[in-house]
Amino acid sequence: MRIKGCGSAAPSTSISNAQLETVVETSDEWIQTRTGIASRRLLSSQTDGEGVGECMSSLAVEAGNKALEMWGGDREEIGMVVVCTSSPDDLFGDATTVAAEVSD
Numbered sequence: 740m741r742i743k744g745c746g747s748a749a750p751s752t753s754i755s756n757a758q759l760e761t762v763v764e765t766s767d768e769w770i771q772t773r774t775g776i777a778s779r780r781l782l783s784s785q786t787d788g789e790g791v792g793e794c795m796s797s798l799a800v801e802a803g804n805k806a807l808e809m810w811g812g813d814r815e816e817i818g819m820v821v822v823c824t825s826s827p828d829d830l831f832g833d834a835t836t837v838a839a840e841v842s843d
Contacts, residue, residue: 740818746805748798750780795824796833796840803841814841 755778756767770776782793799822807814820838 743812744806744808744810746802746807746809748801748805750782750793750798752781752783752793753778754781796836799824799833799837800840803837807841817841 756765756770756776759770760766767777782795782798803820807817817838820834820841822834822837824833
């Protein structure tokens with residue numbers, strides 16, 4: 740077995756160091772000097788007008804669909820789905836959810 744495709748996805752909400760300064764006692768200069776990070780992505784529980792929001796498994800499904808597109812094969816030929824996280828969606832792992840929803 741070998742990797743035939745990979746994909747990624749990130750939350751749509753971005754927060755800058757300047758925005759972070761208003762929440763915690765820090766500064767953009769302090770963060771960038773020590774980490775090089777200027778902004779980060781934030782998984783938000785806010786929903787759109789139709790009640791749909793981002794969650795870890797929806798991002799993983801998006802990444803899985805990109806991997807499937809890169810590979811160009813049939814989803815029935817997938818031998819394994821690896822999701823390296825656990826989330827409030829499913830504390831025991833989201834891989835089964837992602838496998839069921841990729842290109843469904």
